Amino acid sequence: xxxxxxxxxxxxxxxxxxxxxxxxxxxxxxxxxxxxxxxxxxxxxxxxxxxxxxxxxxxxxxxxxxxxxxxxxxxxxxxxxxxxxxxxxxxxxxxxxxxxxxxxxxxxxxxxxxxxxxxxxxxxxxxxxxxxxxxxxxxxxxxxxxxxxxxxxxxxxxxxxxxxxxxxxxxxxxxxxxxxxxxxxxxxxxxxxxxxxxxxxxxxxxxxxxxxxxxxxxxxxxxxxxxxxxxxxxxxxxxxxxxxxxxxxxxxxxxxxxxxxxxxxxxxxxxxxxxxxxxxxxxxxxxxxxxxxxxxxxxxxxxxxxxxxxxxxxxxxxxxxxxxxxxxxxxxxxxxxxxxxxxxxxxxxxxxxxxxxxxxxxxxxxxxxxxxxxxxxxxxxxxxxxxxxxxxxxxxxxxxxxxxxxxxxxxxxxxxxxxxxxxxxxxxxxxxxxxxxxxxxxxxxxxxxxxxxxxxxxxxxxxxxxxxxxxxxxxxxxxxxxxxxxxxxxxxxxxxxxxxxxxxxxxxxxxxxxxxxxxxxxxxxxxxxxxxxxxxxxxxxxxxxxxxxxxxxxxxxxxxxxxxxxxxxxxxxxxxxxxxxxxxxxxxxxxxxxxxxxxxxxxxxxxxxxxxxxxxxxxxxxxxxxxxxx
Amino acid sequence: xxxxxxxxxxxxxxxxxxxxxxxxxxxxxxxxxxxxxxxxxxxxxxxxxxxxxxxxxxxxxxxxxxxxxxxxxxxxxxxxxxxxxxxxxxxxxxxxxxxxxxxxxxxxxxxxxxxxxxxxxxxxxxxxxxxxxxxxxxxxxxxxxxxxxxxxxxxxxxxxxxxxxxxxxxxxxxxxxxxxxxxxxxxxxxxxxxxxxxxxxxxxxxxxxxxxxxxxxxxxxxxxxxxxxxxxxxxxxxxxxxxxxxxxxxxxxxxxxxxxxxxxxxxxxxxxxxxxxxxxxxxxxxxxxxxxxxxxxxxxxxxxxxxxxxxxxxxxxxxxxxxx
Numbered sequence: 001x002x003x004x005x006x007x008x009x010x011x012x013x014x015x016x017x018x019x020x021x022x023x024x025x026x027x028x029x030x031x032x033x034x035x036x037x038x039x040x041x042x043x044x045x046x047x048x049x050x051x052x053x054x055x056x057x058x059x060x061x062x063x064x065x066x067x068x069x070x071x072x073x074x075x076x077x078x079x080x081x082x083x084x085x086x087x088x089x090x091x092x093x094x095x096x097x098x099x100x101x102x103x104x105x106x107x108x109x110x111x112x113x114x115x116x117x118x119x120x121x122x123x124x125x126x127x128x129x130x131x132x133x134x135x136x137x138x139x140x141x142x143x144x145x146x147x148x149x150x151x152x153x154x155x156x157x158x159x160x161x162x163x164x165x166x167x168x169x170x171x172x173x174x175x176x177x178x179x180x181x182x183x184x185x186x187x188x189x190x191x192x193x194x195x196x197x198x199x200x201x202x203x204x205x206x207x208x209x210x211x212x213x214x215x216x217x218x219x220x221x222x223x224x225x226x227x228x229x230x231x232x233x234x235x236x237x238x239x240x241x242x243x244x245x246x247x248x249x250x251x252x253x254x255x256x257x258x259x260x261x262x263x264x265x266x267x268x269x270x271x272x273x274x275x276x277x278x279x280x281x282x283x284x285x286x287x288x289x290x291x292x293x294x295x296x297x298x299x300x301x302x303x304x305x306x307x308x309x310x311x312x313x314x315x316x317x318x319x320x321x322x323x324x325x326x327x328x329x330x331x332x333x334x335x336x337x338x339x340x341x342x343x344x345x346x347x348x349x350x351x352x353x354x355x356x357x358x359x360x361x362x363x364x365x366x367x368x369x370x371x372x373x374x375x376x377x378x379x380x381x382x383x384x385x386x387x388x389x390x391x392x393x394x395x396x397x398x399x400x401x402x403x404x405x406x407x408x409x410x411x412x413x414x415x416x417x418x419x420x421x422x423x424x425x426x427x428x429x430x431x432x433x434x435x436x437x438x439x440x441x442x443x444x445x446x447x448x449x450x451x452x453x454x455x456x457x458x459x460x461x462x463x464x465x466x467x468x469x470x471x472x473x474x475x476x477x478x479x480x481x482x483x484x485x486x487x488x489x490x491x492x493x494x495x496x497x498x499x500x501x502x503x504x505x506x507x508x509x510x511x512x513x514x515x516x517x518x519x520x521x522x523x524x525x526x527x528x529x530x531x532x533x534x535x536x537x538x539x540x541x542x543x544x545x546x547x548x549x550x551x552x553x554x555x556x557x558x559x560x561x562x563x564x565x566x567x568x569x570x571x572x573x574x575x576x577x578x579x580x581x582x583x584x585x586x587x588x589x590x591x592x593x594x595x596x597x598x599x600x601x602x603x604x605x606x607x608x609x610x611x612x613x614x615x616x617x618x619x620x621x622x623x624x625x626x627x628x629x630x
Numbered sequence: 631x632x633x634x635x636x637x638x639x640x641x642x643x644x645x646x647x648x649x650x651x652x653x654x655x656x657x658x659x660x661x662x663x664x665x666x667x668x669x670x671x672x673x674x675x676x677x678x679x680x681x682x683x684x685x686x687x688x689x690x691x692x693x694x695x696x697x698x699x700x701x702x703x704x705x706x707x708x709x710x711x712x713x714x715x716x717x718x719x720x721x722x723x724x725x726x727x728x729x730x731x732x733x734x735x736x737x738x739x740x741x742x743x744x745x746x747x748x749x750x751x752x753x754x755x756x757x758x759x760x761x762x763x764x765x766x767x768x769x770x771x772x773x774x775x776x777x778x779x780x781x782x783x784x785x786x787x788x789x790x791x792x793x794x795x796x797x798x799x800x801x802x803x804x805x806x807x808x809x810x811x812x813x814x815x816x817x818x819x820x821x822x823x824x825x826x827x828x829x830x831x832x833x834x835x836x837x838x839x840x841x842x843x844x845x846x847x848x849x850x851x852x853x854x855x856x857x858x859x860x861x862x863x864x865x866x867x868x869x870x871x872x873x874x875x876x877x878x879x880x881x882x883x884x885x886x887x888x889x890x891x892x893x894x895x896x897x898x899x900x901x902x903x904x905x906x907x908x909x910x911x912x913x914x915x916x917x918x919x920x921x922x923x924x925x926x927x928x929x930x931x932x933x934x935x936x937x938x939x940x941x942x943x944x945x946x947x948x949x950x951x952x953x954x
Contacts, residue, residue, distance in 0.1 A: 045805070045806070047805075053913070055713055055714055055715075056714060056715055056716075058715070061715045063671065063675060137681075137684070138681075140677075140678050140680070140681045141672075141675075141677050141681050141685075142675065142677075144676070144677060144678035144681055145675075145676025145677065145678065146676070148678065194710070194715060195710055195715050195716050195717065197716060216805070216806070218803075218805075218905065219714075219721075219724055219725075219905065220725065220903075220905030220906075220909050220910070220913075221801050221802060221803070221805070221903075221905045222801065222805040224805050224806055240806070242805045242806070244800070244801065244805065244903075245903060245905075246799070246800050246903045247899075247900050247903050247909055247912065248800075248900050248901055248903060250780060250783075251783065251799050251800050251901065251902070251903055254783060254784060254787060254788045254799050255799040255800060257788055258787065258788050258789070258795050258799060260798060260799050260800075405916075433664075433665055433918075434665075434670050435664075435665030435666050435667050435669065435670040435918065436664045436665040436666075438665070438666040438669035438670050438673065439664060439665050439666040439669065442666060442669065453674060454674060461676050475683070478690075480666070480669070480682075480686065481666060481669045483673070
């Protein structure tokens with residue numbers, strides 16, 4: 001009774017203080033921040049919440065997807081991926097051509113551009129950026145893959161960039177190498193660049209040329225951007241853009257409900273479901289780049305073919321791997337593990353890449369009878385005890401690895417264990433950390449594992465992970481993992497891989513890429529389990545005209561609206577609710593984000609006031625009781 | 631040598647011994663972790679094979695060489711975090727303030743309120759205040775920080791029913807506000823309310839229960855009977871005679887907890903996205919970022935060791951029997 005009364009008094013006091021202070025206009029000027037844009041023109045900030053912090057703002061260093069979102073806001077690339085279907089479209093380069101002899105590519109750079117500090121932005125900056133990676137050491141880590149076939153970058157004049165290639169390559173219209181201001185980066189040598197933070201220190205924005213300029217970064221808290229008034233696609237509608245980090249999925253959902261953020265990126269399924277019913281929130285269940293798989297040890301070996309590891313011989317038999325593909329109920333995994341937020345998996349290029357994805361003609365459905373039949377054919381019959389017999393008469397036993405870092409992985413592994421045991425296979429499940437799993441994969445000391453990949457618009461990297469050359473390597477007696485975790489090796493596949501790597505005609509190349517997916521589907525180094533959705537959500541009242549990439553995936557659904565390949569949403573987004581949603585809402589709702597400072601100031605004052613009053617009361621009582629004593 | 635000096639030297643020496651052990655153990659602990667961090671770091675990215683080899687070569691230097699380099703200066707500014715590619719002690723320096731502010735405030739509040747609750751409960755043992763207070767503190771004591779934080783966040787951050795969401799969901803300051811201005815300081819205070827309340831609620835139970843128990847022990851003592859027999863007022867008996875004697879365990883507890891000020895409250899920092907050392911260690915673990923983990927653990931250990939030595943020394947000052 002007492003406590004409750006006390007609390008109510010406290011709340012009333014707070015409310016009273018808040019009311020009193022709101023009435024006081026003197027508080028308002030305090031919210032002005034030093035680098036704020038003139039109040040009259042200000043819109044925003046548009047605030048995006050995410051659960052992973054940017055690891056580095058130096059584009060040579062960062063590795064998480066969140067960091068690359070910042071880079072593309074700050075720096076241009078020659079080309080970018082279209083919002084409709086990821087096809088290459090102009091960014092800094094207006095147009096580009098391959099020479100007739102296929103040895104050079106010429107890019108026409110937009111004329112009359114400047115960096116945010118007023119220095120001209122020309123083809124020379126582009127040439128510098130490419131040469132820095134080509135000649136670099138550390139700089140190769142993030143971008144070496146793009147320049148592997150580029151021998152030289154030259155700028156004969158301010159609007160022409162010429163890249164010389166050692167062999168024809170289809171990557172040339174997808175070079176995601178950020179164009180950096182030469183006058184800034186040439187001061188940072190190859191050693192210094194390793195720990196160069198690239199963060200604003202004196203309130204001055206980082207010199208850039210993207211749609212937004214970075215003005216402030218507080219690690220673990222937020223990143224603050226201002227619109228670039230001189231961007232060639234025009235100044236973005238929101239003057240300020242803020243990314244806030246929430247290290248906790250529930251908090252991100254609550255922040256969106258409250259309006260502390262306008263957009264939430266990469267939400268957990270349960271949080272997403274919990275807030276989806278909220279009337280002011282638009283849930284975005286987006287087709288995504290990722291797939292998850294159950295991977296098999298197809299016969300671990302070094303790249304030269306020397307066998308390694310202790311993988312079970314049964315999995316070298318294609319029929320056994322196919323059997324396990326028939327034994328997995330992918331729809332159940334989508335329903336139970338992803339809570340419905342995904343689609344059953346088939347091939348290793350996800351369906352949102354409509355031009356590349358292969359939809360198999362005879363998909364692996366859940367068919368335990370067929371799985372059993374294939375196991376019988378492969379020589380693993382059911383024994384009298386209901387267990388499959390290995391070739392030496394002992395029960396057929398396979399080890400199954402799941403990942404500590406992922407709840408979904410552990411649940412998937414449980415389901416798969418059940419299905420394999422239904423087939424009579426004895427399964428030993430173990431949960432390990434991801435870096436341990438890489439080590440076990442590399443050494444070939446595994447049978448079956450669960451993991452996944454995120455696939456870029458260009459399929460080369462993903463396809464390379466199944467080539468013979470990507471099996472493990474040995475150095476001074478230590479075995480290191482290559483990219484291949486299934487140790488798959490197939491001559492025809494390797495031939496097609498080499499072929500697609502030189503096909504500069506997108507239609508022909510797509511055909512090759514589909515043939516390669518068919519081989520992977522039939523030979524089954526993986527059982528692709530599902531394509532998980534990207535779960536995003538936004539406040540309907542805060543903005544409209546966001547753009548989905550792609551417009552529709554092969555399964556008919558649109559893609560994500562932020563953290564895309566390209567800055568489509570940032571370029572198009574408009575403040576306020578869409579006119580159709582009722583324009584009257586727009587004005588009122590700006591308060592939640594734009595006026596964020598004011599309530600905080602009032603609240604802070606109120607909190608201090610309450611503390612002060614409490615202290616005074618306590619001290620007063622103390623003095624009084626001291627007096628009692630005397 | 632006076633017994634007091636000998637005692638002090640012994641405490642400090644044992645502290646230094648523990649520190650040396652921690653420094654060495656710390657190094658080997660993280661190197662015993664299985665796994666291929668470079669493989670994980672480069673997975674899914676188009677990193678040229680030569681670059682991967684170069685990265686591995688850096689990690690695969692002979693253990694002895696690494697150990698000697700580490701021993702020479704565990705606080706060297708040249709050790710880079712693998713995840714953030716910046717010197718580990720720079721990263722730690724950026725975060726230490728936020729944690730000290732949060733956990734320091736909570737410990738001060740908790741020790742004051744907790745001790746006060748403990749004293750009153752013990753003095754009025756079995757009465758209504760004691761029943762309510764002990765029940766409440768026991769409930770708080772058994773409550774997971776994460777859960778309590780989440781409840782407070784939903785009720786007072788988002789708002790439930792008629793109650794508006796008054797407090798921020800996360801962070802230490804509103805983006806764009808200058809932390810050195812008056813508005814910035816008030817804004818930080820506003821952001822502190824929920825995390826500090828959570829931590830205080832969880833911490834204060836310990837103080838209240840310990841204080842109550844030790845005061846109850848004292849209350850049966852003969853000297854209190856004597857004090858009462860002298861006709862002293864109840865309050866004076868409590869404040870001048872019983873409480874000072876019963877304070878010893880609480881003071882030890884306060885000093886020992888000071889050691890955890892640095893290691894902070896990983897869970898509470900996670901719930902409220904508080905950018906302190908707890909969050910940094912959480913990020914380092916996700917890497918795993920061995921250099922950063924090693925530095926953070928070293929710092930945490932030093933904090934606990936220092937606090938223990940301090941507790942030993944203070945105890946000796948307060949209680950002459952310990953010195954003998």
